Amino acid sequence: MARWAPGASDRLQRAAMELFAEHGYEATTVAGIAERAGVTERTFFRYFADKREVLFPGEEQLEAVFVDAIAGAPADASLTGLLIAALDAGGGALQDLRGREFARTRNAIIAANAQLQERELLKLAKLSRAVTAALVARGVADVPARLAGDLVVSVFGTAFARWIAPGETRDLVELQRDGLAVLSDLARADSG
């Protein structure tokens, strides 16, 4: 592998996704991933703790995008303004960084494995707590901050599922805005 190639981390990820798709997640080994990517196993472990983590790249970075958008919003932003800022930034970063095709492939692999689904749930629960903490740091009270943390994850997750559905062309940020509008209608119906 003397030819120029993109970063080892990206190559390992692409190799892993190919092998997961070809042979299934369980049958794929770290040795196989490293070989396909043209690096040593030692290099693999410099970037990922195990083969599962290849499917959860940039988790802390994505969480930071949501959190930083809340921390950096104007001082007079409403709670809803903070949530929109977080979702627009987070959804935008996700689709720019990985793209819809990567997300579709990854999702199919995760959907086929209970352990990966649990890992995904843990990731989303962590995101909810991070958003809640960021809101509390902006002076939002505990209960609305907790509900809003869950709401951000719910709107993100629902929009994500639509975004990767076959034939869907709208972008993730637009689908998140649509989800927020649906929730807003739901709550308004409550007061009527």
Added chain:
Amino acid sequence: MARWAPGASDRLQRAAMELFAEHGYEATTVAGIAERAGVTERTFFRYFADKREVLFPGEEQLEAVFVDAIAGAPADASLTGLLIAALDAGGGALQDLRGREFARTRNAIIAANAQLQERELLKLAKLSRAVTAALVARGVADVPARLAGDLVVSVFGTAFARWIAPGETRDLVELQRDGLAVLSDLARADSG
């Protein structure tokens, strides 16, 4: 153990909770739980698949309470009316069946073990999907049904955390109603 005793399932559960509290979850064995409850290991496995499942009793039944409340609501119920029916029934059933002290003890055990937390997240994700399916069966469209399924779990989970907090005396149903009101205010602020 010749004396009269409540059902073996209840006794096993009480014994398990005592041992988890005394020695920790990891150090407790099925053999130890069965001995404390005065039954054989075989009897244990008639009621629970493993020691983890002792901490997740009645999961399907609780899910059914939420689902049945939606299915059984008046034909003209609004979406919000369906969510209130589900939360009132589910929260009410949980607090009547187990009580706050059981919930506190159980929560402390789960909070100390990552594997148990993942199991708890899976339970809540299943509850969200069950509520969503029940709403779809009532004619609610996919996107609002999915967001509403998450919303029910979020309101339930947030109220549950408050309900088991030290010194809290309000009941779970009241705390869920309060959470719904907080969410409703949040969405109304959005439209202003």
